[in-house]
Amino acid sequence: MATPGGNRRAADEARRDAEFAAFVAGAGGRLLHSAVLLTGDPAEADRLLTAALARLYADWPGLEGDDPYDRARAELFVRYAYRPWRRPRGGPLDGLTARQRLVVTMRYFEGIGEEQTAAVLGMACERVAAIAALGGARLRSGPGRATAAARTAAR
CATH class of the missing domain: 1.10.10 (Arc Repressor Mutant, subunit A)
Known part of the structure; x- marks a missing residue:
């Protein structure tokens, strides 16, 4: 039997997923271009961006008014700066x-x-x-x- 709290949680998760998907649809291209500029390799850029977006998704409920683009961009840059060194x-x-x-x-x-x-x-x-x-x-x-x-x- 479904509980009212369970339905609310499912609705919150669905809303969060939709908000995040809309954010990625709008900002993903520019973030990917930044990642390609950094790595010089589209496949490596995709891996870097995926890791940054995964972290942002985990933090999404706690953004509380922070700009998600600024957070995603900062995560991308920090992940690039501190990754194992590859030329x-x-x-x-x-x-x-x-x-x-x-x-x-x-x-x-x-x-x-x-x-x-x-x-x-x-x-x-x-x-x-x-x-x-x-x-x-x-x-x-x-x-x-x-x-x-x-x-x-x-x-």
């Missing part, structure tokens, strides 16, 4: 280091302010500015030069 390859940010990809994506693609970027990544604002400037300089130098500069810097 990103390919994509429009090829030639940038993993940290430069992260800062350039946060600052210029997502439009996150320097202070907020520094807070999410746990570094000083000056460091964020320096990384963004170096990444921007590498991008402006052209794809061939950016890759060569990255190889030279890695030596």
Whole structure:
């Protein structure tokens, strides 16, 4: 026999599922593009985004007025920053280091302010500015030069 509390719980879960599905339908494309910029690999980007969205889904009932896009974006960036190190390859940010990809994506693609970027990544604002400037300089130098500069810097 169904209890009134059980019906309410099922209705709450159905509402939560519908809200989350609507959020993913609206924001998933932009989040996936950020993930591709970070990883340079669509399959790796999909795995990264899936993990970030799974965490957001688990936290969904407790958002309490927080912007779900900001939370999903922060989770994506933190998961990328603290994942086992793998050199990103390919994509429009090829030639940038993993940290430069992260800062350039946060600052210029997502439009996150320097202070907020520094807070999410746990570094000083000056460091964020320096990384963004170096990444921007590498991008402006052209794809061939950016890759060569990255190889030279890695030596």
